[in-house]
Amino acid sequence: MKILNVGQIRDLDAFTIENEPVSSVNLMERAAQAFCWWFCNQFVNTRPVTVFCGQGNNGGDGLAIARILSQKCYDVRVYIIEHTANTSADFSENLKRLSDHLTPFQIRKETDLPDLSEKTICIDALLGSGLSRPAEGIMAKVIGLLNTSRNKVVSVDIASGLFIDKSNQETDPIIQPLFTITFQLPKLAFFMPQNAVFVGEWRIVDIGLDTVHLLQQHTPYYYTDSAHAESIIRPRNKFSHKGTFGHALIIAGSYGKIGAAILAGKACLRSGVGLLTLHIPECGYEIAQISLPEAMVSVDVDRKFNTALGSVSSYSSIGIGPGLGQEDATAQMLAKLLTEARLPLVIDADALNIISQHNDLLDKIPAKSILTPHPKEFQRLAGETANDFDRLETGRKFAQKYNIIICLKGAHTAVILPNGDVHFNSTGNAGMATGGTGDVLTGIITSLLAQGYPPEHAAILGVYEHGLAGDRAASRKGQSAMIASDVIENLKID
Numbered sequence: 001m002k003i004l005n006v007g008q009i010r011d012l013d014a015f016t017i018e019n020e021p022v023s024s025v026n027l028m029e030r031a032a033q034a035f036c037w038w039f040c041n042q043f044v045n046t047r048p049v050t051v052f053c054g055q056g057n058n059g060g061d062g063l064a065i066a067r068i069l070s071q072k073c074y075d076v077r078v079y080i081i082e083h084t085a086n087t088s089a090d091f092s093e094n095l096k097r098l099s100d101h102l103t104p105f106q107i108r109k110e111t112d113l114p115d116l117s118e119k120t121i122c123i124d125a126l127l128g129s130g131l132s133r134p135a136e137g138i139m140a141k142v143i144g145l146l147n148t149s150r151n152k153v154v155s156v157d158i159a160s161g162l163f164i165d166k167s168n169q170e171t172d173p174i175i176q177p178l179f180t181i182t183f184q185l186p187k188l189a190f191f192m193p194q195n196a197v198f199v200g201e202w203r204i205v206d207i208g209l210d211t212v213h214l215l216q217q218h219t220p221y222y223y224t225d226s227a228h229a230e231s232i233i234r235p236r237n238k239f240s241h242k243g244t245f246g247h248a249l250i251i252a253g254s255y256g257k258i259g260a261a262i263l264a265g266k267a268c269l270r271s272g273v274g275l276l277t278l279h280i281p282e283c284g285y286e287i288a289q290i291s292l293p294e295a296m297v298s299v300d301v302d303r304k305f306n307t308a309l310g311s312v313s314s315y316s317s318i319g320i321g322p323g324l325g326q327e328d329a330t331a332q333m334l335a336k337l338l339t340e341a342r343l344p345l346v347i348d349a350d351a352l353n354i355i356s357q358h359n360d361l362l363d364k365i366p367a368k369s370i371l372t373p374h375p376k377e378f379q380r381l382a383g384e385t386a387n388d389f390d391r392l393e394t395g396r397k398f399a400q401k402y403n404i405i406i407c408l409k410g411a412h413t414a415v416i417l418p419n420g421d422v423h424f425n426s427t428g429n430a431g432m433a434t435g436g437t438g439d440v441l442t443g444i445i446t447s448l449l450a451q452g453y454p455p456e457h458a459a460i461l462g463v464y465e466h467g468l469a470g471d472r473a474a475s476r477k478g479q480s481a482m483i484a485s486d487v488i489e490n491l492k493i494d
């Protein structure tokens with residue numbers, strides 16, 4: 001699914017209006033109907049509803065929503081914030097249409113602000129995608145009132161005051177909704193951790209914007225939905241054999257962290273690889289043979305750390321990093337591997353930290369390698385960034401400069417491709433914020449690479465399936481009880 005910028009969204013609205021054709025006010029009606037469909041499924045009509053409207057099209061949506069909900073027997077009040085002399089045409093039309101049903105209250109100054117009963121659900125239709133500057137004056141006061149009230153707030157399209165595709169300042173007044181019900185497409189702002197409280201839970205409602213025009217839009221931003229992930233999966237041929245699915249090598253673990261190697265190895269096997277070899281320090285030999293009998297073990301000469309590899313030319317994929325440690329000898333081994341490897345690697349955890357300490361290694365990373373940093377590891381690699389939008393831009397430049405794939409891990413992991421395209425993941429949950437889940441991801445992606453998936457697909461699909469397995473684990477065990485091993489047990493890539 002594509003993620004468009006403000007200008008493209010406006011064009012898509014305009015194109016739909018002209019080419020469907022549908023009048024602008026009828027498109028607004030469709031948007032309001034779609035919002036109300038969700039709203040009526042979520043909240044019973046015994047809860048009072050107050051709709052706060054600006055005077056642009058987001059406010060127009062709010063007026064149409066108020067009319068529809070009042071027709072569905074909700075007890076509705078409407079407040080219009082008079083912040084400008086100019087109202088949009090569709091706002092004015094919806095004001096007329098509302099007059100048979102309700103009389104709106106006007107808010108011009110602070111003393112006009114209402115007292116809200118606790119049960120009231122507030123609908124935020126103050127400002128939408130047309131936001132051109134931070135909210136101020138009476139608009140900021142209304143946002144402050146809603147944020148300090150204990151009422152549930154639902155934002156129409158986007159929280160008022162939040163920019164759709166660029167960073168806000170920390171002091172900007174922005175609604176903090178429980179839900180955002182957005183039209184047609186997710187918005188870039190939803191994927192930034194800094195915006196978590198300004199988005200809440202979000203849902204997309206379809207308003208029938210032109211799909212052909214949407215296909216023609218160029219954007220670097222995508223949202224990995226189930227349809228996209230499933231289109232990547234390759235079915236297993238009936239006559240296939242273990243050689244068909246590649247031989248993966250995972251270089252991981254150190255004294256006290258052999259578990260990281262086991263988690264990565266097990267996840268690799270559970271993701272469909274044909275053969276797996278684990279390269280681990282000698283102290284991990286028995287642990288690995290007992291806990292992962294399906295894997296072959298290559299034992300390092302060192303007892304506690306990985307320090308030297310034999311030839312790696314026969315492997316179909318190589319993952320390195322989980323629990324590796326940052327010993328000098330390990331760093332030398334990594335440098336040698338980066339120079340000698342003839343295929344894209346999966347590079348995680350301490351392997352990334354070693355590269356951060358030896359910047360000259362960046363140029364040696366094989367093309368299309370997949371790096372899986374969490375935000376702190378990414379900061380060590382690429383330096384400080386001003387905000388989450390800036391971090392994403394830095395990631396895009398980094399991926400292009402070094403011709404690599406970066407999986408910037410988080411609630412919506414961003415898979416950044418060498419051409420600068422970004423695929424935000426749709427699966428996963430806060431139960432995955434527990435030690436070892438990153439090691440599992442390394443194993444999954446290494447497995448997919450071994451099976452012959454192109455690196456771009458291995459990264460996008462691996463991240464998606466990792467989150468999906470986490471969602472299955474959470475529904476079975478609950479987010480608090482689930483651990484990384486549960487993610488592995490719930491893998492099902494087919």
Ligand SMILES: NC(=O)C1=CN([C@@H]2O[C@H](COP(=O)(O)OP(=O)(O)OC[C@H]3O[C@@H](n4cnc5c(N)ncnc54)[C@H](O)[C@@H]3O)[C@@H](O)[C@H]2O)[C@@H](O)CC1
Binds near residue numbers: 013027031057132
């Ligand atoms: N036909 C369409 O274009 C559709 C538009 N839709 C709705 O329209 C919204 C966008 O509408 P608009 O483009 O009218 O924009 P808004 O409703 O977001 O903004 C309205 C006006 O407020 C002004 N403004 C911007 N920032 C402000 C600030 N900080 N303080 C005060 N005023 C400010 C702008 O100059 C603009 O004229 C979408 O978010 C969506 O809710 C939906 O009805 C779907 C169809």
Ligand SMILES: Nc1ncnc2c1ncn2[C@@H]1O[C@H](COP(=O)(O)OP(=O)(O)O)[C@@H](O)[C@H]1O
Binds near residue numbers: 435441
């Ligand atoms: N709140 C969250 N929602 C969804 N996924 C999450 C969340 N927190 C963590 N994850 C996922 O869990 C994994 C954690 O990886 P990482 O930080 O490397 O952990 P570790 O080093 O302990 O293995 C990442 O894939 C990340 O995307």
Ligand SMILES: [K+]
Binds near residue numbers: 124155
């Ligand atoms: K809004």
